[in-house]
Amino acid sequence: MERRERADAARNRRAILAAAEELLREHPPEEVSVERVAVAAGVGKGTVFHRFGSRIGLMQELMSERAHALEQAVVDGPPPLGPGAPAGERLVAFLDAVVAMAARNAGLIAAHEHARLTQKAGGGTRLANPIYVSWHRHVSALIAEARPDVDADLAAHVLLGTLHTQPIGSLLLSGESARVAATLGDLARGLLGDAGGPLRGT
C-alpha cells in the first residue's frame, strides 16, 4: 500500500520552510546557511538535506509555494492576466504581476540566485528551475503571438532575466518596484511596436 508522508516528517518540513522564510526575510542570503536554517527549525542538518536534497532544492520549494497563485491566475483567471485579452495587454499585465511577486520575495530570489552560483555542477542552468521555465514560456509565447518577427525566446529572457539581476534586485528590495514595472512595460510595449510607444502616464 502507498504510504503517505509521515506526520513527524510533515511537521519538520513545515518547520524548515517557515524557518528559512523567516531568516531570509531578516538576513541577506549569504548569511543564511543551511545549517542555520536547520538550527532555527530545531532539526539536524541531515534532515534538511534528506527532505530537500540541496540548498537549491530548499529555495525552489519556497519559490514554488509563492509562484503557484500567479500560475493559476494566468491559466484560469480573468483577463487581462488570464486568457481572453490581446497578447500585448496580457504581456504587460503578466510583467506587472511578476514584478509585484518578485518585489514581495526579493530576498528569496537573491537567495536562489546565490544558491545556484554556489553549487558545484556546471549543469546548473536556470532552465533547471521549473518556475523560470514556465514564466519564460508564457512571456515568449505572448511576444511571438503579438510580433512573429522578433526573437521572442530571447526577448523573454531579457525581460525576465532582469529580475534575477543584482541592481534590479536591490531596487525591488528598497520598494521601488513601480519603477521596475514601468520600465519593463515600456520596453515590452516598445518591442511590440505599440503606437503609443514607451510614453507612460501622458
Add this chain to the structure above:
Amino acid sequence: MERRERADAARNRRAILAAAEELLREHPPEEVSVERVAVAAGVGKGTVFHRFGSRIGLMQELMSERAHALEQAVVDGPPPLGPGAPAGERLVAFLDAVVAMAARNAGLIAAHEHARLTQKAGGGTRLANPIYVSWHRHVSALIAEARPDVDADLAAHVLLGTLHTQPIGSLLLSGESARVAATLGDLARGLLGDAGGPLRGT
C-alpha cells in the same frame, strides 16, 4: 625615491593573469579555483592574494584589460561609437560592441559573476565594478538624451544586466551573439520610439 614594481613581481603578475586567462578559456569558472590558477602560474596562493586582494580582484583585472579598448573607442573614436552621431545610433552601436566583447569573454564574465556571488560581504554590489559603472553611465546618458521621458537609469540596467544573465551567457558561449545583439537592438530602438520599430532586416 619612488620605487616601481619589482621585476620579479611584474613577471609573476603577468604569469598569473595569463594562467587565469587560459584556465578560464578551457574550464567553467567554478572549476577554476584561485589555488589552481596559482599552481598553473607556478606561484604560491599567497602571492595571488597579495597582488590581487581577492578572487574578484583578479577577475576585475582581467576584465579591465579587455574593456580598455572599447572605452577608448567610445570617448575618442569615430562615430557612431564615438561622439558625433545621434544618441540613438550611438546606443545601438555601443550595444553591438558590448555584446561582441561579451561574446569574446563569456567565460570571464561568468567567472566574475561567480566570484561576486561567492564572496562574503553583502556589500558586493555590481556598482563596485568600475567597468559596469562606466558602461551603465554611458548607456544611461544616451537613453536620456534621446528620450528624456523614460527611466534611463533603469532601462540601462535592464539592457546591460542581461549580459550577466545565465541564459544569455550560454548563448554567447555557443556563438549566437548575433541574436543577442539583434534583440538588444530591437529593444533599444523600440524604447527610443524609433519609427522603424523593432523590425530588423526587412
Add this chain to the structure above:
DNA sequence: ATATTAACTGGACCAAAGGTTCACTTACGA
C-alpha cells in the same frame, strides 16, 4: 497488542575553496 519495516532523524564527519599569516628571500636604490 505486537511485530515488522521502511522512512525519518541528527550529529559527526568530509572536502573544497577563499582568505590569512609569517618567516624567509630578493630586487633595487644608496
Add this chain to the structure above:
DNA sequence: TCGTAAGTGAACCTTTGGTCCAGTTAATAT
C-alpha cells in the same frame, strides 16, 4: 656592499554545502 621594503609561498584557518550511518519512530500487517 649593504639596508630595507617589497615580494613570496606553504602551512593553516574558517566556512559551508553535502554525506554517512547508527539509532529512532510512525504506520501497517498480523
